[in-house]
Amino acid sequence: MVLKYFEIAVIPGDGIGKEVVPASLNVLNTIAELHGGLKFTFTEFPWSCEYYLEHEVMMPETGLETLKNFNAIFLGAVGNPDIVPDHISLWGLLIKIRRAFEQTINIRPAKYFKGLRSPLVNPKDFDLIVVRENSEGEYSEVGGRIHSGKDETAIQNAVFTRKGTERAMRYAFDLAKQRKKHVTSATKSNGIVHSMPFWDEVFRDVQKDYSDIGTASYHIDALAAAFVTKPEIFDVIVASNLFGDILTDIGGAIMGSIGIAPAANLNVNGKYPSMFEPVHGSAPDIVGKNIANPIGQIWTAKMMLDHFGEVELGKRLLEVIEEVTEDQFKTPDIGGTSTTNAVADEICARLLKSEALSK
């Protein structure tokens, strides 16, 4: 008997999104089978750069209205710069959804991963999570271009509201309560004289409400370096949109590959669905070869399970992913010879062999 039923909107998008998403849907179906009381329905949308070539939009006008009714959105990656400029494709689909659905928080974990060779010489057992402000900051539409020729000028304004800044910081502190009770703020108030001193002030204000949580503040340049030299000292890191974006590619890299890193774009007011996608993009350089690492997308599915309250299942999935990696079912980016599908299939097979979870 089906007890829980989740309707998922699936947007594979571009490039390797079309490879890692189908592989991950098989894993989600296997998870449902293992559970016994869980059912997913997947409704796929072809919105992508190819869709743009045909329709001159990344998604139809009714797209958001359609997506609104789903329990979650499962997305691969957006972008094919050979046919559509990146700012058009990303702002027409990925960022449009993040903004319209008030997915104001983007959480992105990185941890020492069993079976992986980190590029760090002597990696300690790190386990961190970046809380990225996901609705404003440096990624703003405020600005414009004037003049031409030698006088041509571009102005891009960053937008930091107290509401948005505080929301990200409070999310980070609340998350730290359930973890190692430490929050690091990513700032750059030595160079950016308005928004970043403001960011620091809000951080100090919010901190007062969390006396049991330790804090630190790093300039982003030093923080990026520390991610490489001593990632084990971090627990939760709160960062602006751009800083969080950059830090989380580093987070993927120190795990062993950006192809592993997952992300969740969270709607925290409950009005709209949240969106789950890996940190990586569409990887045009490896598309069509069946060698894309599916782990980022599959770990993203684990974050979706957590979001649905299926924490035990999520935990089991991550354990199986690590086990499969340790047993050398690996794509080339992490030093193996397996295909995308072989890795996903092995994860499915081991899930089915593991003990049933339904009660």
Ligand SMILES: NC(=O)C1=CN([C@@H]2O[C@H](COP(=O)(O)OP(=O)(O)OC[C@H]3O[C@@H](n4cnc5c(N)ncnc54)[C@H](O)[C@@H]3O)[C@@H](O)[C@H]2O)C=CC1
């Ligand atoms: N959230 C999203 O949808 C994002 C979209 N993009 C878009 O993706 C396109 C490509 O962007 P890039 O800057 O090249 O970043 P990218 O993340 O697509 O690729 C960077 C490097 O990592 C490798 N890589 C990425 N994912 C991998 C995986 N799963 N397995 C193995 N290797 C993997 C790629 O082969 C490439 O060498 C652009 O159009 C960009 O705008 C980029 C980042 C995020």
Ligand SMILES: CC(=O)C(=O)O
């Ligand atoms: C756009 C992008 O790189 C990201 O959201 O991670």
Ligand SMILES: [K+]
């Ligand atoms: K992505």
Ligand SMILES: [Mn+2]
């Ligand atoms: Mn990024």
